Amino acid sequence: MKHSYRQFQMDVVALAPIHIGSGEKYTSREFIYENKNYYFPDMGKFYQEMIRLGLAEKYERFLIEPKNKKKRLNDFLYQNGIQMRNFGGYVLEETGFEKTESTRGTLNDISKFIRDGLGQPYVPGSSLKGAIRTILMNTKWKNKDFVDRKGRKPKEYKSAIPWGQKKGQALNDIFHDIRVSDSQPLENDNLTIVQKWDYSLTPKKDKVTPIPLYRESLKPFTRLQFTITTTSDKAYELISELATYASQFYQEYKSFFLNEKSKEEYIQDNIQYPIYLGGGSGVWTKTVMRQANGIVQKRYVKMKTKMVGKGVVKLTKAPQFNEDKRLIKNQDSLYEMGKSYFTIKEIE
């Protein structure tokens, strides 16, 4: 039996919090803050318990009544003297960076991390593959024109890299020949809650601002394992050289954006090969930056939050999870959201 499948082991390690959203959020009525912990009960179980205690109607009223608008799940439990906590779910320890001392625990929405059917967090192959594709489009194919100017507004010309079947032609779809697996399942211990911080550097301004946006994220040092299978020689070549492309991409990103918009102390050093994963890492890590420059900004012209120049640097605050290794160069616990490194090797 002969085949051209070749496999790589790719390990990605978080250097900063990474958030891969599931598209859903916890509202202030879906978690309990106590003893420096955030407890996310299984709301199905919680409701069943309320039924058992004869509190179902009261709970429903609590949710609906306008005067309760600002109330949280904590308040409901307190008002009804509910001591029990056996509602399933899980607990995340607070980091202390969520709010000020007096307003601790009063977060509104928390974006959920993606989980599989067994409830375990994981990083989908689709997320890593998208990041790899962005790297390749900014390096390997940077001379291709990816802008489609035909419509009312410019957008990405998706056929610049051929994909999908074309009638009467052999299948030519390089990204079908690159198969990225999902990561191994992770534990709740790998998660923490981080807030979004924007750093803006303009002639008039030089400050970091907290944004009321909270995300369940992977802790720095979390190791993710992926398998990449390539099924053609061309795909094999691309993945073999991924490390070089990633370094090139980073150089490009640094000179295009980081050096210009960020203070040196907010830029984290690389370990091995850099890659940005997941939400909150900023538009320039998601686009073909040189070609998107100018077009991205136009989207925000009519909105309240205008994008000035190349926008703000997306940071986040998290504690040092490892005493021995410092990942950041500032004293304010600010990390570059989504920053990570990878190693890759072929497996026999």
Added chain:
Amino acid sequence: MTYAKVKISANLLLESGLHIGGSSAYAAIGAVDSPVIKDPVTHLPIIPGSSLKGKIRALLSKTDYNHNTSSDLGNDSDEISRLFGNSKNADYKLGRLVFRDAFLTNKEDLDAKGVHSYTEVKFENTIDRITAEANPRQIERAIRTSEFGFEVIYEITDKSIDQVSEDVAILRDGIRLLEMDYLGGSGSRGYGKVAFKDLKAETVYGDYDAAAISALLGEEV
């Protein structure tokens, strides 16, 4: 006269979520826009025999067992045709293999693990690399660690009796290839990684010792 039916079975384990698309004729706004195919009686996800047969054949047709470089399946080699059938070849109108739909077998185990549903909804999105606009979508997947009862019936006749070990070796290679590839949709981004556990053969009709087939199936490539 030899006439026997050998049942080749295995536990098909999902190592990542699996999406074999069903009909999306009706999808409410905001609901899953690409559902998976399900058993209409139990509403549990299934793996249709056609998906297994098609994928295994397609994978094998790229190997040395085949020499057909045209898009016409009618030109497939005898080795492939005799197993999977070939409507253009009088000798192999019907293949020797019958693939069964695979049903979920470990519902109780999944229940014990505390799953809420046997399918998950995965939110994904397309980011336009020029405007950075996101275009979200929702895809349903049969959950990881689900197990399905894989079953193939292999027919042995006078004509095929000398080719049994070759046939079984081809099928086994097809299964190994499938483990390296993916089953169902969106496999290039992690979906559909499957593993076959406890591959074994037993004679279900006629007089044939299936031990040799079992041994061959268990053999590592």
